[in-house]
């Protein structure tokens with residue numbers, strides 16, 4: 318028994334030494350990737366709103382959840398805005414044009430591998446579901462949208478498909494990006510989910526999984542996905 322003690326101690330020491338290294342490398346799936354998150358609206362522009370629930374506030378909370386998830390996988394993450402102000406940081410003469418112009422500039426400043434504009438939708442009370450938009454002339458954007466959409470589907474239950482668009486933030490930037498409408502605030506059921514921080518975490522994991530899937534697809538066959 319006495320002879321066994323040094324071996325047990327040695328084994329325990331090895332476990333302590335190697336375990337953190339192994340888990341660190343296996344979880345750093347997005348190491349060296351730079352991602353910009355763009356929480357839509359802010360400040361005087363609340364975006365969609367129902368009662369006292371404002372899109373701009375939830376966009377920011379969801380973006381912080383995504384930031385945390387992406388950073389846990391090794392990515393470097395920047396936000397276009399980190400508080401409840403639009404890009405002009407003025408509290409007078411709100412200009413959507415100025416806000417969007419500065420937003421696009423800031424995204425490109427970071428030279429990201431990709432960016433995500435985070436939004437919430439609003440329409441009739443019966444509309445629901447997440448949707449990912451890509452710039453109509455971007456095949457990489459389409460691929461990224463598809464990867465994220467497929468991972469979000471089990472979480473949001475959406476029956477919508479990805480869609481091409483000409484949104485300014487995707488058109489005016491040099492960087493690869495997609496715009497994600499995470500759900501409809503105008504739908505009572507989905508609004509309840511979108512206010513919940515546990516749901517933000519689920520969205521964050523799904524979106525991060527989608528980014529990983531996109532990165533993997535760059536080195537593998539793409540016809541499975543598209």
Ligand SMILES: [Zn+2]
Nearest residue numbers: 357364436437
């Ligand atoms: Zn919006």
